[in-house]
Amino acid sequence: MARRRKGSPVHGWVVVDKPKGATSTQVVGLVRRIFEAQKAGHAGTLDPMATGVLAVALGEATKTVPFVMDAQKTYRFTACWGEARDTDDAEGRVTATSDRRPSRAQIEAMAIRFTGEIIQVPPAYSAIKVDGERAYDLARDGEAPALEPRTVFVKSVRLVGEPGPDRAEFEMVCGKGTYVRAWVRDLALALGTVGHVGALRRTAVGGFTENQAVPLETLKGFMHSPAAFEHLRPISTALDGIPALAVSGPDAVRLRQGNPVLMRANLFSRIADAIGEDADPKGLTVYCSTSDGEPVALAALESGELRPFRVFNFG
Numbered sequence: 001m002a003r004r005r006k007g008s009p010v011h012g013w014v015v016v017d018k019p020k021g022a023t024s025t026q027v028v029g030l031v032r033r034i035f036e037a038q039k040a041g042h043a044g045t046l047d048p049m050a051t052g053v054l055a056v057a058l059g060e061a062t063k064t065v066p067f068v069m070d071a072q073k074t075y076r077f078t079a080c081w082g083e084a085r086d087t088d089d090a091e092g093r094v095t096a097t098s099d100r101r102p103s104r105a106q107i108e109a110m111a112i113r114f115t116g117e118i119i120q121v122p123p124a125y126s127a128i129k130v131d132g133e134r135a136y137d138l139a140r141d142g143e144a145p146a147l148e149p150r151t152v153f154v155k156s157v158r159l160v161g162e163p164g165p166d167r168a169e170f171e172m173v174c175g176k177g178t179y180v181r182a183w184v185r186d187l188a189l190a191l192g193t194v195g196h197v198g199a200l201r202r203t204a205v206g207g208f209t210e211n212q213a214v215p216l217e218t219l220k221g222f223m224h225s226p227a228a229f230e231h232l233r234p235i236s237t238a239l240d241g242i243p244a245l246a247v248s249g250p251d252a253v254r255l256r257q258g259n260p261v262l263m264r265a266n267l268f269s270r271i272a273d274a275i276g277e278d279a280d281p282k283g284l285t286v287y288c289s290t291s292d293g294e295p296v297a298l299a300a301l302e303s304g305e306l307r308p309f310r311v312f313n314f315g
Contacts, residue, residue, distance in 0.1 A: 007038035011059035011314065012232040017213035018046050018054040027216060031056045034219055034228050043068035043238070044205055047181075049091050052202035053213050057238070060295065060312045064238040070176050071206030071240075072155060077197055079168045079184045084194035088123045088181035092196065100193040101165045108159055110190050111170075115154045120182045122147045152178040167198065207240035235295050235312065236287060242298075244287045245306075252290050255297040256313065260305040 014031050018024070024045045032040035037058040043065045046054050052075075057065050081101050085092030102110070124147070153175035161169040172180065181197050188195030203210045214231045222228035236244070251261045286306060288296040297308040 007032070008036045009059055009314065010035045010037040010232070011061055011312075012057075012234055013061050013208070013237055014056045014058065014219070014231055015208045015213045015233065016054045016056055016219065017210065017215045018051055019216050020051050021048055022216065023048050024054055027054055028056055030216070031219065032058070034223050035232070036224060041065055044073070046202060047089065047200065049089055050200040050202065052200075053205050053208055053210055054202075055205055055208045055238070058232070060314065061235045061238065063298075063310045063312065064235060067242070068206045068208070068238050072173055072175055073178075073202060073206075074204040075170075075172045075174070075180050076160070076201045076203055077170055077172070077180050077184070078163075078199040079170065079188065079195050080198040081166050081168070081188060081191075081193050081195045083196060084185070084188075085196040086124065087196075088179075088185045089197040089200070096194045098193040100191075102191040102193060104159065104162060104168075106191060107168055107187075110187060111157050111159065113190070114183060114187055115157055117151055117153055118183075119149045120152050120179060120186070121149050122179050123181045123185070150177060152176075154178060154183070171203075207237060234293075236289070236293075239287045239298075242285055242287045244289065246291050247288050247296060249290070252288070252296045255288055255299060255306070255308045256311055258308055258311055260307045261299075263301065263304050263306060 014035070016027055016031060018027055024042050028040050028042050031037075035058055039059050039062055041057050041062045043055040043057060046052065055068055057068075080090070082098050083094050084096040086095050087093075155173040155175070157173075158171045159168060160171050163169065172178075172183070174180075180200055184195050184197050201210075212233075219228065219231065222231075247255065247261070254261050284301045286299050286301060288299055288306065288308075290296060294314075295312040297312060298310040299306040299308045301307075
């Protein structure tokens, strides 16, 4: 007999404004307890020193986590010139110093070279696994983890202020896997100095923004309270930009069972309305729901069929 999961079948997204000092894992655990949910996860780690948007998925919403992880993110952060740190942020040990301070014109000119597709070596203190172990665990043990360079995408960077010669404030829009700490480290070296991140805040991830985020302290006040559910967002909010399709009862049953559904003319016309007549629907990911808006499945359009690859079960 299968062991019954602890907690309640709670499904949806909670957009948390993570405070400084808390780990992402701690926030997820707390949100899970507040909602007494059976299952929880997050869509992209924030370092303990970072604040801002941490999207927490509960229940069946965890099946949509990859779509948020792959979405673009927006950060505001402070670069501190003149000190390199082993963690590439303010919490680390100073490893090098420099008297050189770049001018605003130099910063803006060099930052352009660090947009688009760029090559980064992730920070030694990161969650990347090396031979089955986290890089930050190896670094704390005094080992120097060998991390491979990777290609990341920085859509835009804007210098928004200079509180003084030692600091510069930026806003960045970037893709999955981009490390702000590595970006500041590399920009500083290219400017002939050294640097680290002094403060970091994530203001958006995918369709979730800081204006929607509820402070963690506020959520704590709703422990096991129905009031917490005012902050629970539907599963579909993570699927911004994915065409939605309402399916009939029999089609919903087939999809939930993992079976494909033939794309009849009426379904094709509804998808065409969603994506445009001239768009190629082949391989398209579609979010399927009932006419009442209950999530059914994520499906790919292949060979004239809707083929489910993520099925939502609420039983």
